[in-house]
Amino acid sequence: xxxxxxxxxxxxxxxxxxxxxxVVSAIVIQGNKIIAVGDESELEQYIDAETKVIDLxxxxxxxxxxxxxxxxxxxxxxxxxxxxxxxxxLKDFLNKVKAEVESKSQGEWITGRGWIEEDWPSKKFxxxxxxxxxxxxxxxxxxxxxxxxxxxxxxxxKLASIDETTPNPQGGKIIRDKKGTAVGLILDKAxxxxxxxxPSDDTPExxxxxxxxxxxxxxxxxxxKINDMGVDFQETDVYKNLYKHNKLKIRIxxxxxxxxxxxxxxxxxxxxxxxxxxxxxxxxxxxxxxGALGSRGAAxxxxxxxxxxxxxxxxxxxxxxxxxxxxxxxGIQIAIHAIGDAANKNILDLYEKAxxxxxxxxxxxxxxxxxxxVQLDDIxxxxxxxxxxxxxxxxxxxxxxxAVRRLGMDRMAEGYAWRKFLDQGNFIPSGSxxxxxxxxxxxxxxxxVARKDTTGFSGAGWFPEYRMTREEALKSLTIWGAQASFxxxxxxxxxxGKYADLVVLEQDLMTAPESELFxxxxxMTMIAGEMVYKNDKFE
Ligand SMILES: [Zn+2]
Numbered sequence: 001x002x003x004x005x006x007x008x009x010x011x012x013x014x015x016x017x018x019x020x021x022x023v024v025s026a027i028v029i030q031g032n033k034i035i036a037v038g039d040e041s042e043l044e045q046y047i048d049a050e051t052k053v054i055d056l057x058x059x060x061x062x063x064x065x066x067x068x069x070x071x072x073x074x075x076x077x078x079x080x081x082x083x084x085x086x087x088x089x090l091k092d093f094l095n096k097v098k099a100e101v102e103s104k105s106q107g108e109w110i111t112g113r114g115w116i117e118e119d120w121p122s123k124k125f126x127x128x129x130x131x132x133x134x135x136x137x138x139x140x141x142x143x144x145x146x147x148x149x150x151x152x153x154x155x156x157x158k159l160a161s162i163d164e165t166t167p168n169p170q171g172g173k174i175i176r177d178k179k180g181t182a183v184g185l186i187l188d189k190a191x192x193x194x195x196x197x198x199p200s201d202d203t204p205e206x207x208x209x210x211x212x213x214x215x216x217x218x219x220x221x222x223x224x225k226i227n228d229m230g231v232d233f234q235e236t237d238v239y240k241n242l243y244k245h246n247k248l249k250i251r252i253x254x255x256x257x258x259x260x261x262x263x264x265x266x267x268x269x270x271x272x273x274x275x276x277x278x279x280x281x282x283x284x285x286x287x288x289x290x291g292a293l294g295s296r297g298a299a300x301x302x303x304x305x306x307x308x309x310x311x312x313x314x315x316x317x318x319x320x321x322x323x324x325x326x327x328x329x330x331g332i333q334i335a336i337h338a339i340g341d342a343a344n345k346n347i348l349d350l351y352e353k354a355x356x357x358x359x360x361x362x363x364x365x366x367x368x369x370x371x372x373x374v375q376l377d378d379i380x381x382x383x384x385x386x387x388x389x390x391x392x393x394x395x396x397x398x399x400x401x402x403a404v405r406r407l408g409m410d411r412m413a414e415g416y417a418w419r420k421f422l423d424q425g426n427f428i429p430s431g432s433x434x435x436x437x438x439x440x441x442x443x444x445x446x447x448x449v450a451r452k453d454t455t456g457f458s459g460a461g462w463f464p465e466y467r468m469t470r471e472e473a474l475k476s477l478t479i480w481g482a483q484a485s486f487x488x489x490x491x492x493x494x495x496x497g498k499y500a501d502l503v504v505l506e507q508d509l510m511t512a513p514e515s516e517l518f519x520x521x522x523x524m525t526m527i528a529g530e531m532v533y534k535n536d537k538f539e
Pocket of ligand 1: 070071433
């Protein structure tokens with residue numbers, strides 16, 4: 001059938017990521033959909049005077065990239081608060097705080113994120129006493145890059161009335177010295193005790209600003225869809241409003257934070273799918289069940305090798321099992337953060353219980369976010385239960401620097417075990433957990449295939465044999481990502497009938513030298529037939 005095309009891209013190396021991983025040289029787009037792929041000589045019939053013909057000059061094209069674990073407004077917010085990514089020492093960190101203090105008036109709150117003490121020579125957590133030296137008169141709260149710990153100064157503790165008598169909140173911890181005095185480090189739910197005293201940044205106006213910024217950042221990296229992990233209806237209402245005015249371009253699968261009122265509302269009212277021409281779905285619930293390895297909040301079966309703690313589970317079974325069961329009955333997808341082996345075991349137990357009570361759950365595509373440390377016999381249960389391990393390659397190449405210390409060499413075989421999941425038949429959707437990591441899918445691709453940090457370093461216990469192949473890494477950022485949020489029918493590969501979501505790359509990620517992969521730039525991003533980002537080098 002002959003129909004007029006809006007675009008013909010020709011002379012490219014187009015990785016379709018179809019069933020056979022076909023590579024073609026040309027693709028035809030009409031309106032928001034792909035109408036044909038193949039050799040350009042076969043596709044001439046679609047061209048007429050109106051068709052824009054683009055010569056790709058041999059450049060690589062991949063399906064629109066999908067980040068399956070992302071914090072959308074968090075990425076936008078990163079641009080507005082004190083950014084401590086990449087600080088190289090405690091001194092560097094304190095200098096940045098000092099500069100921020102100087103730009104504020106006395107008493108004004110200072111909020112920020114991004115530090116990792118493991119990157120500093122001291123490898124020690126900062127304390128209130130460090131911060132007090134540079135910020136005596138401004139309350140300060142600065143989250144660690146993983147978002148599971150924060151350092152606060154004495155004034156912030158005072159405003160939050162935290163002293164020797166303050167109990168740890170459920171799912172949180174106030175780190176104290178031997179006398180019981182808080183040292184300024186607070187974990188997980190304890191962060192709220194302080195954060196709630198800082199000015200609220202969750203007004204619709206601020207959320208809208210953050211979302212627009214994140215949209216811009218994501219499109220530049222070639223992302224055409226993200227899974228937004230843990231939002232409320234205030235945020236999804238803002239998104240709807242932005243979509244209505246055609247200001248948000250990226251596709252979002254929103255996972256509502258639970259357990260709690262928002263999650264209950266979703267369970268009762270049901271999912272919303274296919275909104276704004278399949279740009280937005282609100283069809284999942286995100287729950288966090290432990291912390292992170294770096295701050296020793298991840299829940300382990302046996303104690304940490306470098307501290308007398310097993311981390312902590314955030315919820316009791318009776319707080320989250322009813323949500324899981326109801327979701328299984330009502331067609332709502334569940335995605336639960338579990339990093340430590342105890343948290344993974346706990347969630348697999350609950351999923352298994354739901355499978356026993358509700359019937360097979362494999363068609364529900366329940367997920368475990370991170371699946372970082374999983375005992376080997378529990379890895380098998382992912383396959384048996386049909387649970388999706390949603391993983392972040394960049395976390396592995398960051399965490400592996402200290403994971404051996406936290407876990408001991410014996411447990412390392414259970415860490416970030418991509419190969420084991422893939423070989424038993426699970427598919428892995430990849431994500432960045434941005435703003436925890438940069439949110440650049442080329443870093444994820446590199447981390448997945450190299451399993452080395454970006455300086456090329458890999459050490460004892462890094463298990464290079466757990467790497468993904470380039471083909472697997474590409475799938476994990478495209479078709480597997482689509483499957484992870486029930487959208488493989490309309491995105492995830494370049495095939496006739498699917499939306500024209502695609503990315504033109506400066507270098508071919510399937511053949512470029514390994515050390516170049518994370519530097520590959522995006523030349524153009526297209527979503528539903530619309531060019532939503534163009535680098536100056538394109539066209
Ligand atoms: Zn996350």
